[in-house]
Amino acid sequence: MSEKLLEVKNLHTSFFTDSGEVKAVNGVSFSLESGKILGIVGESGSGKSVTAYSIMQILAGTGKVVEGEILYKGENILNYSKQQMKNFRGKKCSIIFQDPMTSLNPTFTIGNQLMEAILLHTDRNKEEAKARAAEMLTLVGVNEPEKRLKQYPHELSGGMRQRVMIAMALACEPDILIADEPTTALDVTIQAQILELMKDLQKQLGMAIIMVTHDLGVIASMCDEVIVMYGGRVCERGTADAIFYHSSHEYTKGLIRSIPSTQNMKQKLIPIAGTPINLLNMPKGCAFCSRCDNAMKICLEQIPEEIWVGEDHLASCWMNVKKQMEQEKVGASK
Amino acid sequence: MAKYFVKRVLLAIVTIFIITVIAFFTMNAIPGGPFNSEKASSPQVKAALEARYNLDKPLLEQYVIYVQGLFHGDMGISTKTGRDIAQTILESFKVSATVGGMAAAIAIVCGIVFGSIAALKRNTVIDRIIVFLSTLATAVPSFVLATILLYVFSMKLGWFQVWSADSHNYVLPVIALSLYPMSYITRLTKTSMLDALGQDYVRTAKAKGVSQVLVIFKHALRNALIPVITYVGPMIASILTGSMVVESIFTLGGLGSKFVTSITNRDYPMIMGTTIFLAVLMVGMNLISDLVYKLVDPRITFD
Numbered sequence: 001m002s003e004k005l006l007e008v009k010n011l012h013t014s015f016f017t018d019s020g021e022v023k024a025v026n027g028v029s030f031s032l033e034s035g036k037i038l039g040i041v042g043e044s045g046s047g048k049s050v051t052a053y054s055i056m057q058i059l060a061g062t063g064k065v066v067e068g069e070i071l072y073k074g075e076n077i078l079n080y081s082k083q084q085m086k087n088f089r090g091k092k093c094s095i096i097f098q099d100p101m102t103s104l105n106p107t108f109t110i111g112n113q114l115m116e117a118i119l120l121h122t123d124r125n126k127e128e129a130k131a132r133a134a135e136m137l138t139l140v141g142v143n144e145p146e147k148r149l150k151q152y153p154h155e156l157s158g159g160m161r162q163r164v165m166i167a168m169a170l171a172c173e174p175d176i177l178i179a180d181e182p183t184t185a186l187d188v189t190i191q192a193q194i195l196e197l198m199k200d201l202q203k204q205l206g207m208a209i210i211m212v213t214h215d216l217g218v219i220a221s222m223c224d225e226v227i228v229m230y231g232g233r234v235c236e237r238g239t240a241d242a243i244f245y246h247s248s249h250e251y252t253k254g255l256i257r258s259i260p261s262t263q264n265m266k267q268k269l270i271p272i273a274g275t276p277i278n279l280l281n282m283p284k285g286c287a288f289c290s291r292c293d294n295a296m297k298i299c300l301e302q303i304p305e306e307i308w309v310g311e312d313h314l315a316s317c318w319m320n321v322k323k324q325m326e327q328e329k330v331g332a333s334k
Numbered sequence: 335m336a337k338y339f340v341k342r343v344l345l346a347i348v349t350i351f352i353i354t355v356i357a358f359f360t361m362n363a364i365p366g367g368p369f370n371s372e373k374a375s376s377p378q379v380k381a382a383l384e385a386r387y388n389l390d391k392p393l394l395e396q397y398v399i400y401v402q403g404l405f406h407g408d409m410g411i412s413t414k415t416g417r418d419i420a421q422t423i424l425e426s427f428k429v430s431a432t433v434g435g436m437a438a439a440i441a442i443v444c445g446i447v448f449g450s451i452a453a454l455k456r457n458t459v460i461d462r463i464i465v466f467l468s469t470l471a472t473a474v475p476s477f478v479l480a481t482i483l484l485y486v487f488s489m490k491l492g493w494f495q496v497w498s499a500d501s502h503n504y505v506l507p508v509i510a511l512s513l514y515p516m517s518y519i520t521r522l523t524k525t526s527m528l529d530a531l532g533q534d535y536v537r538t539a540k541a542k543g544v545s546q547v548l549v550i551f552k553h554a555l556r557n558a559l560i561p562v563i564t565y566v567g568p569m570i571a572s573i574l575t576g577s578m579v580v581e582s583i584f585t586l587g588g589l590g591s592k593f594v595t596s597i598t599n600r601d602y603p604m605i606m607g608t609t610i611f612l613a614v615l616m617v618g619m620n621l622i623s624d625l626v627y628k629l630v631d632p633r634i635t636f637d
Contacts, residue, residue, distance in 0.1 A: 056541050058537055058540050058541050060532075061456075082546075086543045086544075086545060087543065088543070089540070089541055089542065089543040090541065090542040090543030090544075091543060094541070094542075095541045097534060097537070097538065099534060102533065102534040102535065103534045103535055103537075103538045104535055104538065105535040105538070105539065105553050105556075105557070106535070106557070106631070106632070106633055107556045107557055107630065107631060107632060108553075108556075109632075116539075116542060116544060117542040117543065117544075120542070120543055120544065121543060152632040152633070154632070154633045165538075168538075168542065
């Protein structure tokens with residue numbers, strides 16, 4: 001078994017707003033092994049981005065990790081000093097964001113922004129940092145790197161800017177790269193290029209990636225392991241194959257049903273009925289039960305525990321408990 | 335860039351020309367003239383004086399003569415004091431510019447600092463105090479403020495002389511002049527700083543491991559200053575040329591008070607001179623602030 005690079009244990013993150021505590025993440029646990037790609041999938045408001053920001057400690061003003069541990073190589077980063085955290089960000093763990101159009105500072109050149117992280121985290125002097133920045137741009141497939149260094153973000157296209165973001169994130173060779181919906185704001189052809197680039201770089205540099213997305217296609221093509229989140233909780237986890245071919249949570253099943261396919265072009269899409277839950281007022285039982293076709297009484301009352309539904313495949317759904325109990329009953333009557 | 339600059343300068347000349355036309359003809363449209371005083375002077379004396387200042391000629395001709403003089407660097411002489419206008423303006427501008435320059439510097443520096451603090455300490459006591467004081471300072475008219483300052487610090491506490499013939503103490507007028515623009519800049523900076531701090535690129539900078547101080551003063555502030563610059567350019571122009579009210583209360587003898595007395599005296603050459611001077615300064619500051627804009631925000635193009 002390979003080394004556990006990052007372990008998130010029972011993470012609870014809340015935003016304290018005027019209207020009350022918004023419980024964005026409610027007890028998420030997962031671990032990331034070095035060199036692996038972990039996918040976190042879920043709809044808007046499922047807590048996937050907040051989980052990522054919690055790891056980086058870049059939550060917006062009112063956000064706070066209220067419970068849990070985030071272990072990087074065994075050390076709890078929540079106990080890090082400001083200085084240690086500065087060293088962690090950008091050097092050990094980097095992040096790229098959803099919208100490359102707004103994620104770069106419009107008033108500084110690409111070179112300035114790329115070199116900033118390099119100068120902060122390595123011993124390189126200005127000249128060496130510039131050379132490294134140009135090297136990184138070449139690595140991410142930006143042509144004419146020397147010229148680009150002098151340009152401002154508004155002079156580049158969206159795809160180019162996301163490449164710059166990737167170059168910036170990888171400039172100090174982090175162990176972990178968090179990609180927060182890296183392709184959502186890009187058009188389809190550019191999306192494919194960026195994903196391909198990330199896969200290549202992952203192989204070349206060997207870092208681990210946490211891929212936060214709502215795009216199941218991205219998950220299928222990239223990830224070793226997948227976590228499905230809903231209402232700030234993990235509802236299912238396992239290998240990409242297990243999640244896609246043996247979905248064991250009603251929410252995951254709904255997600256996969258709602259993917260349009262080329263075989264049923266004429267049919268209507270099957271959406272998941274209802275609206276996302278109100279994080280200000282979490283239900284007592286399963287977060288998904290108000291939208292679940294197969295909800296049972298117990299779903300309203302109690303939060304389902306995670307149980308094994310296959311090899312490397314866990315799900316938190318009372319349906320699985322019921323199924324297992326039925327199987328046991330059959331076994332007993334024989 | 336150069337093309338833009340030339341275009342702007344040409345436009346500025348046109349603007350100033352239009353201002354001279356409006357000023358000249360409205361000035362002459364006001365009842366009364368430079369030599370209509372309560373003391374009745376003999377018609378011969380009056381006619382001689384008017385001839386000396388070309389006031390006996392048709393209005394259009396007067397204007398042409400004036401503009402011709404302007405092109406020769408001659409702004410005429412005052413009908414009241416008989417002194418050279420250009421020199422008078424320059425002398426009084428020195429006073430106004432000294433007081434105004436200090437006031438503008440204080441307003442900009444303090445405004446940006448207080449505004450940033452208010453944004454960073456949002457919803458704390460510090461923020462509330464800054465917002466309260468700056469709202470108060472924007473609401474109090476400068477003549478009230480100047481009078482209160484004079485009353486409290488000169489009359490009651492005796493820290494500063496009310497008036498002195500040989501030396502001027504600029505502390506009180508500078509405070510009176512700077513408070514309004516300072517409060518305005520404070521509120522402007524706070525709003526735009528809050529906006530900048532919520533932007534994605536600030537999050538990116540933080541995620542790179544940039545320290546809090548640098549995130550604020552490098553990444554956020556530069557973007558936050560863009561709207562402030564729009565206000566600061568014209569503000570400097572108007573503050574440098576002096577405030578009539580503040581200068582009168584503190585008897586500074588600056589350009590602002592000269593401007594107003596020239597109107598009540600119907601001192602035609604002086605009215606024209608000060609108007610043109612103000613117009614040139616205002617247009618120039620606007621141009622400079624537009625150029626500074628480009629320096630701060632590379633997205634702005636001049637084509």
